[in-house]
Amino acid sequence: MPPKLTFIHAADLHLDSQMEGLTAAHPAMKSRLQDSTFQSLKQLVQCAITNKVDFVLLAGDIFDSNRQSLKALVALREACKELQKYSIDVYMQYGNHDFTGKKPMMKYPNNVHIFQSEKVDTFFYEKNGEPAAAIHGFSYTTRHIRSRKALEYETKGDGIYQIGMLHASLGTGSAADIYAPFSLDELKQAGFDYWALGHIHKREVLSDQPPIVYSGNIQGRHRKESGEKGCYLVELEGQSCAMTFLPLQDIRFETVDVEVKEGTALYDLEQDVLNSCMNWEDAFGEAVLHIIFHGPAHLLMRWNQEERLEELLEIVNEQQQSLGSQLILAGFSVQATLDMKEELLLERNDFTAALYTTTYSANDMTHSLEELMGNRQFRKIKQSYSEEELQEMLEEAKQLLLQTLLEVE
Amino acid sequence: MQISGGHIYDFGKWHEYTFEFEDSSLVIIQGENEAGKSTLKAFLIYILFGMRSREIESYRPRTGGTPGGRLNLRFPDGEVVVERILDQHNGQAVCYVGSEQKDQQWLENKLDGMDASIFRQVFTLDTEALVSLQLTDKEQLGKVLLDAGQTGSADVHKLEKKLQQELQQLFRPQGRKPKINAMLHAFSEQERLVQELTDREAAYLPDKEKLQEILEKTDELQKRKAELRAQISVQKQVLQAIPWQKKEAFAKEQLKQLASVETFPSDGIAQQQQIQQQLQPLEAQFHVHTKESASIHKDLVSAEDQLLKDELYKELYQLAAKTDWTAYMKRTQLLEEERYKLQNQLASAHVSYPYPDEFAWNSYIAEATGEWRLLQEKMMILDAESERIQQSIAAKRQEIDKVDHLQDRIDQSLISEKEYRELHTKKDIKRAEKDISKVAFSPIGLLLVFAVLLSGIGILTANWLLAGSGILLLVGAVMHWRFGHQPNNQPGNSSYASEKLAEQQELRVRWRQLEEQRHPLEVQLMELQQSYSMQIKNREKLEQETAMHIEKFSFLTDVPLVHWEKAVQEWKTKEQLAGMLHKVNQEYEERQLHYTSTIDRLRDILNLPMDLPSAKTIEQAEYVIETQQKLRHTKEQLLDRQQDIQQHIQKLDKQLKPLQEQKANLFVNAGAKDDKQFVYLAEQYRIKTQLMEELEHYQLQIRAILPDQHFSAEEMEHKQDKVEQVIASLETEQEFVEEELDKHRQRAATLQVKLADLESDTTASAAYHELQGQKQVLTTAGRKWAVRKLAYxxxxxxxxxxxxxxxxxxxxxxxxxxxxxxxxxKGLVLTETGSLVVKDRYSRNIAVEQLSRGTIEQLYLCLRLALSRHLGVQQSFPLLIDDAFSHTDHERRERFLPILQAAADVQQIILFTWEQPTFEWTRQSKLLHLEKTQKTGLW
Structure with a gap:
């Protein structure tokens, strides 16, 4: 019976990653946010040391890109050095973001074990001089892996824990399966004691027996990566496995709703938001907030067009900062309700009604956006708009038109 | 649908105001500015469609009521009353159809889904629309008119323009200024920067590897350097040891040559030194004593030689030493001097009287001398007395002579007694007359008289001399009288007689006095003369006595008594001097004799030449005596000393002997014959010992430097060169290694700095984030553009x-x-290109831009009316025209009337105007006049 093992399972560190949707954030806050992935890493190291773990598993996408910024490399090296001081080993694999097409850029200390190739490899971990675990894994050397890498995992060594590190996504059977697709059955059949998965940023336990776990990323990077982020502290003892989630995020991303009532003045709204900030801070602590304003279109659309809402966020941010609050109102969106009745509108034959009922095909849209999308530079930034995005924009465009026409006084 | 009337509860300035349009389809509401036309229009819209809260706020009455009211609407199927009060039914309309009450939704359906915005667009026409039409560019006119026909108001056109503007501001395919264009440019710049920085960072790993290599190489070099250093150190030790070894060999060689001193006892020098230490002072003493003894002996012999025989020495001593030659010579000299002195004294001895041969001083003479002296004194006193008396006699006689002389003189002055008597009598008379006239008796008076007399006589006698004298005398007398005797008026004549008398009296007194003086003098003279005769008798007595002495001492015969004593004394002195001289001469001669014999004897004893001066002889003799004395004394001393020394020498000899024996033994042991040899051997022994020590030291050094190795002498010579060569080559290599090491270290340092810079440099990361940020902003901007483009x-x-x-x-x-x-x-046509044109009666197309302003306005109105009718195809809505024509002139305005009249057939038209309508207008319409001050009321 192998000895009890304690380790940390983390993935998708995305060190030095860009934080998205911070358009309204104060520059100082921006730099603070850009440092957050590093802060989370420090937190991770601290947790490892505090919990006296045997080793740390980093299941891919440690860096935000295969560029592997030197700042990130140095930070990781220093983290590993710190862990080395406490005899904590580190097992690392590269994912689809930090795939190593080129040679690795950093020389890590001896406690670091990296799966270098796309071939599934195994490291043996010894505890008290005795082999205790076989850790299997591979690294991305290209952006996409379509093969079912899960099938290549095999147990090695007897009487030791078998731990799989896999940066992949559940197969859907579609063409989108480009990240080493796997099925739960495939993993279960391998007969491993623990599957440390990476790639999906939302933490999820796919299976309890055996544990097949996405630890999620350690720090949210945009409003869709909301809530607590962190790693799992895993304790393997015989057949039993105990998992404890350890939050590591330096700052949370959250989305909040603000209702704007008919007849609300802008300064009332500002006050509302300021008041809400206290509640949000209580609820989330340090957080990056995305606000969705709900309310009548004639108010919100106008304010939005006049860039009043941006100003409002800036003002609130400034006030929050002066109050020492760690809340950042990073951005907002508007969900306006048009003051019109569709069925009545459909009966009408005026221009507004015609505008409302008009249809605009995908083709038309492509044609409309040709000017911008024809720009090579812009295409670098936005290759194309998805159908969903196009529909969203179309809806917004229509609202813009209707709102303007309906607001005639 | 038509509005037939309504009632305002409260709305803006309106309060409880009821209005009635009846069935009129053309309603003209006339009122001046501020009469409430616009408020009324807003009220109509509010009741029909409601209003945004922000908008309704402006119609909240100042009095505090709630905006609200009702409208009577006439639909084809009946009438409906619509009531809307802001704070009732949530501001929603309530409709009353007969007794039935309907809600807002019902009303909305009834109004065919029409809302405020579309109603405003299509069914309201105001001044602004027509004015803006006037201001529109000709090129845009067709478009505006077309829009008016399609959408009513210009809002769509405005929106279109706004969107276009926004799009232009956001992005232009070929532009640089628009936001997205500028951002794209910045983005590509940033991208380049990121690439640059990434490239720079790309050098990190190769540099790191290079650094590793360099560090390894540095380690290697370090090791090699240490090795070389060790080797050099070994070789240097060998090199260091070689001179020691050479010294060792040399020392050994020297030792070999010192074999002869092997028997030399190890403590030989110490023993020798110890003995010598004891021996040396003793020997020194012995030597000194011996030497001194010899010297004493020599001195003794010499002294013996010099010594006189005892008899001779004694005689010499008696002769010379016992004589005080100096005193002797002094005495002789003194005698000689005395002799001379006496001779001189004798020669110079003064005798007032010749020395009588028969004179010899004796007691008789001495005795007589006393008598002589008395006699002499008596004689002298007598002489003195007689002289004095003679003098006194002479003096007395002189005095008497003097008195006699004086008396003689007085006698000469004295008048005869008779005369004196007369005078005396005269005096008595005159004393009686004295008070009467003193003048007459004054001499002056007399003189005057005499003078007058004289001059008178002279004149009389013609004796001018006499007369002159008389006058002069007279003048003089007068003058005297006047000035000199003025106070004394005593007349001269009388005083003279008295004076004469007094004088005579005095003289007579004087004479008698002298007479009295002369008498005693004569008595005294007599007495003196008696004394003198007495003295003469005494003298005779004395002279007798003198004669007696002369008889006795004949030699005094020629000598006056006075000098008797003196002469005898002088003779006596001479007699004494002659005696003394004789004595001196006698002594002197005796001495001369003794001296000469002594000197002669001395010469004889001392074997001096006889002609040697006596002084020298004496000197010599004294010298000899002194020398001999000294010699004798020295001899005695020497003898004493010699005895002492002999005793010492014996004592020393006893001490010396055992020591000398020891020394001899030591020498035998050391194999030395004498001191010199011993010293030599001792020196050799010392050298040997020293060499042994040095040898030991050398060996110690060699062992210390090279514990194992040892070379022979030949080897050493050979080795030194080799070792030096080896060291040189090793040092060269070491230098090379050090240089290499330096180079490597420098490179390593440079690389480390570079790497550290790279590691600490967050520029790349920041630039990347900036790029990503820009990307996000661009994405957002792109989206914004896309939305607007889609909208447009x-x-x-x-x-x-x-x-x-x-x-x-x-x-x-x-x-x-x-x-x-x-x-x-003829009408309007839309061309294929979508532009609006007008057809004239000849069916020619005329562009709207070519039409006159008035025609364009008409055309606009027609289009708006047509649009409103078209939209109200199911049912018509009232058209609200708010002062739309007020800016036009009358003629143009009149051209609107037929249009409105025509339109009113189809839909209700409510015209708000500030102008009083003409009859033409009012004839076919319902006119509602609003007073400016009117607040309520029924029209």
Missing amino acids: DMLYQTKRSFQEERFPRVLSEASSLFSKVADQY
Whole structure:
């Protein structure tokens, strides 16, 4: 019976990653946010040391890109050095973001074990001089892996824990399966004691027996990566496995709703938001907030067009900062309700009604956006708009038109 | 639908105001500015469609009521009363159809889904629309008119323009300034920067590897350096040891040559030194004593030689030493001097009287001398007495002579007794007359008398001399009298007689006095003369006595008594001097004799030449005596000393002997014959010992430097060169290694700095984040553009389809209207290119831009009317025209009337105007006049 093992399972560190949707954030806050992935890493190291773990598993996408910024490399090296001081080993694999097409850029200390190739490899971990675990894994050397890498995992060594590190996504059977697709059955059949998965940023336990776990990323990077982020502290003892989630995020991303009532003045709204900030801070602590304003279109659309809402966020941010609050109102969106009745509108034959009922095909849209999308530079930034995005924009465009026409006084 | 009337509860300035349009389809509401026309219009819209809270706020009455009211609407199927009060039913309309109450939704359906915005767009027409039409560019005019026909107000056009503007500001395919263009440019710049920085960072790993290599190489070099250093150190030790070894060999060689001193006892020098230490002072003493003894002996012999025989020495001593030659010579000299002195004294001895041969001083003479002296004194006193008396006699006689002389003189002055008597008598008379006239008796008076007399006589006698004398005398007497005797008026004549008398009296007294003096003098003279005779008798006595002495001492015969004593004394002195001289001469001669014999003897004893001066002889003799004395004394001393020394020598000899024996033994042991040899051997022994020590030291050094190795002498010579060579080559290599090491270290340092810079440099990361940020902003901006572009295109497309589908009907309606009011035009047409043109009666297309302002306004109105009718195809809505024509002139305004009249057939038209309408207008319409101050009331 192998000895009890304690380790940390983390993935998708995305060190030095860009934080998205911070358009309204104060520059100082921006730099603070850009440092957050590093802060989370420090937190991770601290947790490892505090919990006296045997080793740390980093299941891919440690860096935000295969560029592997030197700042990130140095930070990781220093983290590993710190862990080395406490005899904590580190097992690392590269994912689809930090795939190593080129040679690795950093020389890590001896406690670091990296799966270098796309071939599934195994490291043996010894505890008290005795082999205790076989850790299997591979690294991305290209952006996409379509093969079912899960099938290549095999147990090695007897009487030791078998731990799989896999940066992949559940197969859907579609063409989108480009990240080493796997099925739960495939993993279960391998007969491993623990599957440390990476790639999906939302933490999820796919299976309890055996544990097949996405630890999620350690720090949210945009409003869709909301809530607590962190790693799992895993304790393997015989057949039993105990998992404890350890939050590591330096700052949370959250989305909040603000209702704007008919007849609300802008300064009332500002006050509302300021008041809400206290509640949000209580609820989330340090957080990056995305606000969705709900309310009548004639108010919100106008304010939005006049860039009043941006100003409002800036003002609130400034006030929050002066109050020492760690809340950042990073951005907002508007969900306006048009003051019109569709069925009545459909009966009408005026221009507004015609505008409302008009249809605009995908083709038309492509044609409309040709000017911008024809720009090579812009295409670098936005290759194309998805159908969903196009529909969203179309809806917004229509609202813009209707709102303007309906607001005639 | 028509509005037939209404009631305002509260709305803006209106309060409880009821209005009635009846069934009129053309309503003209006239009122001046501020009469409430616009408020009324807003009220109509509010009741029909409601209002945004922000908007209704402006119609909240100042008095505090709630905006609200009701409208009576007439639909084809009946009347409806619509009531809307802001704070009732949530501000929603309540409709009353008969007794039935309907809600807002019912009303909305009833109004065919019409809302405020569309109603405003289509069914309101105001000044602004027409004014803006006037201001519109000709190029845009067709478009505006077309829009008016399609959508009513210019809002769509405005929106289109706004969107276009925004799009232009955001992005232009070929632009640089628009936001996205600028951002894209910045983005590409940033991208380049990121690439640059990434490239720079890309050098990190190769540099790191290079650094590793260099560090390894540095380690290697370090090791090699240490090795070399060790080797050099070993070789240097060998090199260091070689001189020691050479010294060792040399020392050994020297030791070999010192074999002869092997028997030399190890403590030989110490023993020798110890003995020598004891021996040396003793020997020294012995030597000194011996030497001294010899010297004493020599001195003794010499002294013996010099010594006189005892008899001779004694005689010499008696002769010379016992004589005080100095005193002797002094005495002789003194005697000689005395002799001379006496001779001189004798020669110079003064005798007042010749020395009588028979003179010899004796007691008789001495005795007589006393008598002589008395005699002599008596004689002298007598002489003195007689002289004095003679003098006194002479003096007395002189005095008497003097008195006699004086008396003689007085006698000469004395008058005769008779005369004296006369005078005396005269004096008594005159004393009686004295008070009467003193003048007469004054001499002056007399003189005057005499003078007058004299001069008178002279004159009389013609004796001028006499007369002159008399006058002069007279003048003199007068003068004397006047000045000199003025106070004394005593007349001269009388005083003279008295004076004469007094004088005579005095003289007589004097004479008698002298007479009295002379008498004693004569007595005294006599007495003196008696004394003198007495003395003469005494003298005779004395002279007798003197004669007696002369008889006794004959030698005094020629000598006066006075000098007797003196002469005898002088003779006596001479006699004494002659005696003394004789004695001196005698002694002197005796001495001379003794001296000469002594000197002669001395010469004899001392074997001196006889002609040697006596002084020298004496000197010599004294010297010899002194020398001999000294010699004798020295001899005695020497003898004493010699004895002492002999005793010492014996003592020393006893001490010396054992020591000398020891020394001899030591020498035998050391193999030395004498001191010199011993010292030599001792020196050799010392050298040997020293060499042994040095040898030991050398060996110790060698062992210390090279514990194992040892070379022979030949080897050493050979080795030194080799070792030096080896060291040189090793040092060269070491230098090379050090240089290499330096180079490597330098490179390592440079690389480390570079790497550290790279590691600490967050520029790349920051630039990347900046790039990502820009990307986000660009994405957002792109989206914004896309939304606006879609909106714009959609608007355009809708307009096109609207134009195609619905506009033709509006156009024909407008055309028909237009042809009615503008008789020179047949109608309106939309060309294929989508532009609006007017057809004239010859069916020619005329561009709207070419039309006059008035015609364009008509055309606009027609289009708006047509649009409103078209939209109200199911039912018509009232058209609200708010001062739309007020800016036009009367003629133009009149051209609107037929249009409105025509329109009013189809839909209700409510015209708000500030102008009093003409009859033409009012004839067919319902006129509602609003007073400026009017607040309530029924019209």
